[in-house]
Amino acid sequence: MPASLKDVARKAGLSPATVSRHMNGTLELPPETRARIERAVRQLGYRPNPHARRLSLGRSDTITLIVPDIANPFFATLAASVERTASERGMIVQLHATSNVEAREIALLELATDNRADGVVFCTNRRPSPDVATAMAALPRVVVVDEAVPGARAPQIYADNAQGGYLAGHHLAGWGHRRVAYMGGGQALMSTRQRAEGLERGLRDGSGGETVAVRVMSGQHDVASGRALATDLLDGRDNATAIFVGSDEIAIGVIETLRARNVRIPRDMSLVSFDGARALHLYDPPITAVRQPAQRLGARAVELLLDGDWKDQALPDLVEYLPVDLIERASVAAPNTTRNDQPEPDRQRSVTP
Amino acid sequence: MPASLKDVARKAGLSPATVSRHMNGTLELPPETRARIERAVRQLGYRPNPHARRLSLGRSDTITLIVPDIANPFFATLAASVERTASERGMIVQLHATSNVEAREIALLELATDNRADGVVFCTNRRPSPDVATAMAALPRVVVVDEAVPGARAPQIYADNAQGGYLAGHHLAGWGHRRVAYMGGGQALMSTRQRAEGLERGLRDGSGGETVAVRVMSGQHDVASGRALATDLLDGRDNATAIFVGSDEIAIGVIETLRARNVRIPRDMSLVSFDGARALHLYDPPITAVRQPAQRLGARAVELLLDGDWKDQALPDLVEYLPVDLIERASVAAPNTTRNDQPEPDRQRSVTP
DNA sequence: CTGCTTTAGTAAAGCGGTTTAGTAAATGCG
DNA sequence: CGCATTTACTAAACCGCTTTACTAAAGCAG
Incomplete structure (x- = not known):
């Protein structure tokens, strides 16, 4: 139904080869001929068939x-x-x-x-x-x-995952954190390794020789995984005072779970996310994050x-x-030293769904 | 370089037509022949060229x-x-x-x-x-x-924009709001009209005969527009007690601006969003929104x-x-009647960027 | 005027499938 | 056994564009 190259050629009194070559700029033509082609194209509303072109x-x-x-x-x-x-x-x-x-x-x-x-x-x-x-x-x-x-x-x-981890670690160390959990995708992932490594290095560099500990927890980059990992962390007798998460999706699951467990950010737990592209500055609290250059x-x-x-x-x-760079917002504070002493009692199940 | 139908046909001792028709299921073939084709396909790693197919x-x-x-x-x-x-x-x-x-x-x-x-x-x-x-x-x-x-x-x-507007309006009316601003895309947009209409109807239905007012403000569906519209609203001597926004992007701009102006949500201003697909439940405050079935x-x-x-x-x-449905969160409260009395003094420029 | 170069194009062979209209051989039937 | 039917396939045109190798005519030099 639509006009083909052949139609254009006929209308312009030329061969398809000529028209094709002209349109692809592989043939110099006198102005008069060129005009004839262009008129034919316009009159017929010719549009090349991309499939034919691709095949050829x-x-x-x-x-x-x-x-x-x-x-x-x-x-x-x-x-x-x-x-x-x-x-x-x-x-x-x-x-x-x-x-x-x-x-x-x-x-x-x-x-x-x-x-x-x-x-x-x-x-x-x-x-x-x-x-x-x-x-x-x-x-x-x-x-x-x-x-x-x-x-x-x-x-x-x-x-730059390692750098991101480093920035997060250094920042957390500056606030006095020494034990932090990293929650990301699988252990074998390059990103996990690099971020965990950077995190530990940053933590160490910022801690002036004190012992630091990074616990690498892995799951998937989704909300459900964030919930599960956060639950694991809280249920285990772990004394991490901060969490560094590998994606906003995990962060969301973590925030939801902490909230449900009445663990306040940043008072009871600090959090740094590896930012996809969300409006973390509007969250409660605004989430400090490493921003990726998506x-x-x-x-x-x-x-x-x-x-x-x-x-x-x-x-x-x-x-x-x-x-990458670190955007400091409000989800990191000094570790709450009281919490470890009475782990269960002060964790009440919240009513909020 | 990759094998073509012709190659398969040759290898199977058949014509291209036969192979083509067999592969498209338009030809019944005896099992033995079929097997020959399938073997040839496998051995040559044949994959049909989609461009040829599309052209044809x-x-x-x-x-x-x-x-x-x-x-x-x-x-x-x-x-x-x-x-x-x-x-x-x-x-x-x-x-x-x-x-x-x-x-x-x-x-x-x-x-x-x-x-x-x-x-x-x-x-x-x-x-x-x-x-x-x-x-x-x-x-x-x-x-x-x-x-x-x-x-x-x-x-x-x-x-269902009208229904979304209605739900928002009815909800706001229930909290005592009578004057609300709608911020959406252009005035001429179908969505704007439908939502504004629904909003007004819902407001009226929920207000037991009291006078209601909807101010339709329009811009683009982006953060900048949200900021501009919120600024307009605050700067004008408007007494809207709630804002219904047409998209999360506008909502973000609005929240940022209200925050910068120290107008608290929901104390000083209630907000309902028309939800794209964001984690509004984690915002501060959690944003009540009409959820669209994206x-x-x-x-x-x-x-x-x-x-x-x-x-x-x-x-x-x-x-x-x-x-659509309305997800009630925490960005709607009863209107703050004190605010209109002293409009300027209590609006301080916040330091937060 | 002849031979060479340039100009202005073109014929035809792909690209790799699909499809229509067959054909040749095998089978079934009376 | 002869004819009709079925089975198993196929020749060739076509989809619409690109490109290589070529030609006919015009222009030009000598």
């Missing part, structure tokens, strides 16, 4: 973005940034959610391969098996963002896909850590 | 989702839901952001047309000119979600695209309002 060219002018969950504000922000950057460069983005399921991660990578995606931005929250790296290997251009994929030969862009992660990934030197054999070895 | 078929098994802003939690949630529903049905989704710019709305609708999208879910925050409806007319299947597009002949799915909006839209009876001439006239 073997590429798609598409960037595929694979994330665990689109509704998660961190990934939503990242996605928005990828979309903006890509569309400024004339690329379409195709967005897919894995729900953190490996089979879907692989299926979506294969889909991107089938679709001849010009670039793929891959994010996961898990530590994927080597099969994921294998699926990745079929793609000409992938960049791994936010969490490592073992075995993948692809440039990687991360938030937008820059996305923008940088696209930039690398489009402008990186992919002929360079060394490109896949590139690892970038984008800087 | 003239469709793309794709659903295009067009939203103002992906990072906005409401649209992010909607997008997640569209993506999930669509991919369960074997459809790919293509996500695009308009930034609320009409030229982009149109360009993206045209892009969807070019791409032979099987369905389009269109969301806007503005009141688009008829050109948008025109661009839409070229598409075989569109559904309009969340805000009306004048002149569009397409089924529409909305949150997920159901998305799921229903996809359902309609894929299962609707599009031969039915009446389908484009379909308008559905999905139910």
Whole structure:
């Protein structure tokens, strides 16, 4: 139904090849001929069929973005940034959610391969098996963002987790905290290791030689996990005076649980979050957090896909850590020394749902 | 480089037509032949080229989702839901952001047309000119979600704005409020009208005959606008005792401004939000809000695209309002009657940034 | 006027599927 | 056994664009 190149060519009294080449700028034409083509295009309302183009060219002018969950504000922000950057460069983005399921991660990578995606931005929250790296290997251009994929030969862009942990640790130490719990994704995750390591280092650096303790607790990056971990922490006879959480989702679960247990932040427990993209400044109390550069992660990934030197054999070895910063709000205070003495009695079950 | 249908056919000793028809289930084949094809497919790692398929078929098994802003939690949630529903049905989704710019709305609708999208879910925050409806007319299947597009002949799915307004109004009236400000998108927006109308009706219904007043203030659905509108409200000699906002983004701006001006919620000013998808229960104070069914909006839209009876001439006239509900939290209280007497003196500029 | 270069295009072969309209061989039936 | 039917497949056109290799005509130099 819509006009094809052939129609335009006929109307302009030319061959399809000529019109095609003119439209792609691979052929100089005298002004008069050019005008004839342009008139025909206008009159017929011609719009090239992108599928034909993609088939012929073997590429798609598409960037595929694979994330665990689109509704998660961190990934939503990242996605928005990828979309903006890509569309400024004339690329379409195709967005897919894995729900953190490996089979879907692989299926979506294969889909991107089938679709001849010009670039793929891959994010996961898990530590994927080597099969994921294998699926990745079929793609000409992938960049791994936010969490490592073992075995993948692809440039990687991360938030500076170690620095984030360090900032949190140092800040907490400054308030007198010596024992803090880190709640994040799985133990094996690069982000968990880096943040826990940074946390401990920051804590130590800020504690002037005193003994410090970091307890690494792991779960998933979701609210339910935050609740469970917080419950574990409170139920165990642990004497952590502060919690550093690996994502806002966990933070939410933790806050809910502390509140339900009448453990006040920051009086009874200090909290530092690893900020996705939420309005933590409006929370009660405003939550001190390490802010991740979600937008820059996305923008940088696209930039690398489009402008990186992919002929360079060394490109896949590139690892970038984008800087994070600590936003001090009101969820950190000096440890409450009274609490440990009477652990059960002063914890009343709250009525608030 | 990758194997094509022809390669498979050759390896199986058959014609491409046979293999194609077998793979699409349009040809019954004896088990032995079938096995030969399947073996060839496996050995060659054959995966059909989707671009060729789309070119040939003239469709793309794709659903295009067009939203103002992906990072906005409401649209992010909607997008997640569209993506999930669509991919369960074997459809790919293509996500695009308009930034609320009409030229982009149109360009993206045209892009969807070019791409032979099987369905389009269109969301806007503005009141688009008829050109948008025109661009839409070229598409075989569109559904309009969340805000009306004048002149569009397409089924529409909305949150029940009037009911949301009513619930908010009735709730506020119950606490004794008689004058409330509504802060939303433009005056011309369907959502604005419906919510304001519902608000007034609810207020009236809950006020036992007393006079009620609704002041409709409009801006954009973003934080900056919330700040500006709240400033306007406070600076004007208005005696509204409660604010009903049209989106969480506006709510955030409003809360920030009230806080900066030392106007306490709910003591000095009550607030009800129209909830996107944020953790309002953790805010200070927890924000009472009308909850929009973002997920159901998305799921229903996809359902309609894929299962609707599009031969039915009446389908484009379909308008559905999905139910909303009011979540009562702590941002509404009885109006503070003292405040009007001494408007300026008790408003101190806070130090908090 | 001849031969060479430039100009202005074009023919045709892909890209990799789908589909319509068949055909050749095998089978069933009377 | 001859004819109709069924089974098992296929030839070839088509979807709409790109690109390589080429040609015909015009322009130009000598």
